[in-house]
Amino acid sequence: MGKRESLQDMVVVDLDVHVNDTPTELAPYMDMPWRKSLEHLKNVPWRYLSIPGYSPNFAENIPLWPGGNDRMNVDSPAQMKKELSAIHVDIAILFPDHLLGIPVLPQKEYAAALARAYNAWILDKWCDKEEGLKGLIMVAPQDPEDGAREIEKYKNEEGIVGVYLPCTGLDTLWGHVKYDPIFAAAESAGLPVLLHAATTLVPHFPFNLHQYETFFAQHSFVHSFSMMANMLKMIETGVPVRFPNIKICFTESGVSWVPFIMMRLDKEYVENRRDIPFLEHPPSYYVKKFFYATQPIEEPDNPKHLVQLIEMFEGETQTMFASDWPHHDFDHPREVFNLPFSEEVRRNIMGENALRFFDIDSVGRRNKFKIETNTTK
Amino acid sequence: MMPDENVAGNVEDFPVGSHKVIKIGKREIGVFNVDGAFYALPNICPHQVGPLCQGKVSGTLVANKDTNWKRTWDREGEILACPWHRLEFNIKTGECLAYPEVKIRSYNVKIEEGKVKVW
């Protein structure tokens, strides 16, 4: 028997790492008059995913205690590279910190300007500044037309590999036809889209979050329910049929909800198919074609159960490792690596699926596979 | 097997657009008159064995590229919905709309001397 592969022997792609997108960092890239506001915010001390007027976090209604773990941030590509190398990550997909919460901002022009500034900044300061750091085009849900323009503007940049659809406190869920320009632009650009949520207490889905009085409870629900809500909306409006070439990934929600939603929707489909007549197959067909990032990976007593859960939605080709570095709930790659997969499935989940998903090679260069969309299955 | 022709009733018992469940031996069979053409299907739904042919006949909704993704009403009088969980079947082919790979059997029907015969 040969020696078992180790993490160093394979390409590890990390679907979800976060950069510290402070107002001061973004200010030079911001259009007027909004630049004035970001400059003004330099006097506000940094707080984790919570800056008034920028990343309002309405979840700060519970006691804060000393002790516990730190809230960390990454401020430079060099720091990111060093920290990710220490956990054997070769390629990492960059998401924002603060602008995770961009959907809660009520002013459309401001939100769109922030997304534009972020895109210019991430490309200028982060993408490919260290090998394997790849960025996403952020689109503000408040202004779908502007989002489509941003995709058009950056689609051919070597440092850009996809489109980020923010979900934190999202009012109108992704999949509503008002977002069609974004999906159309992503599809024609050949870029995948990635959904990502974070905790906030706004009266939008999942709105019952305000019922919970601990971070334990709020954080347990928010990510997975957001992903389910958005997935259901996309299936309800036929996104995977109307835009058949888009690859869609759900992040930061683990994977155990996927078999649930798949079976739940198929059950409903029996009775209510004619409500969604554009579907050419049962919902599970589309659920199995979507992609999933692992973090926060579930940790059942019996790790085989997790492998079985992934097999239930034929996720061996659709599941991709993510760490969520440097956030408090990050996963070390070995947590996923050590699951009882076959060697091939392990390689796929740790990196190869992501290379195909983003159409990049093992150092992050684009257009290497030229694979047709959805042909991983 | 049901090799023999069985009389399901008189033609005038099945006006256009109507359907009825008849019993032939132990078998329950739904007989349908769709625009003057006759069809017969087993009264058993492949889902949870509901009495399929006691369901309503109507049309269905279609939306695809050709309709510019707008919902349109289609095949009026040709779609049978199971009375239990509403799975839809194409009366003419026995095909299940939700799961096209599922197709229930069809019986042969003919009209002879004013009688509807099924086999």
Ligand code: FES
């Ligand atoms: S038994 Fe016919 S739909 Fe369930």
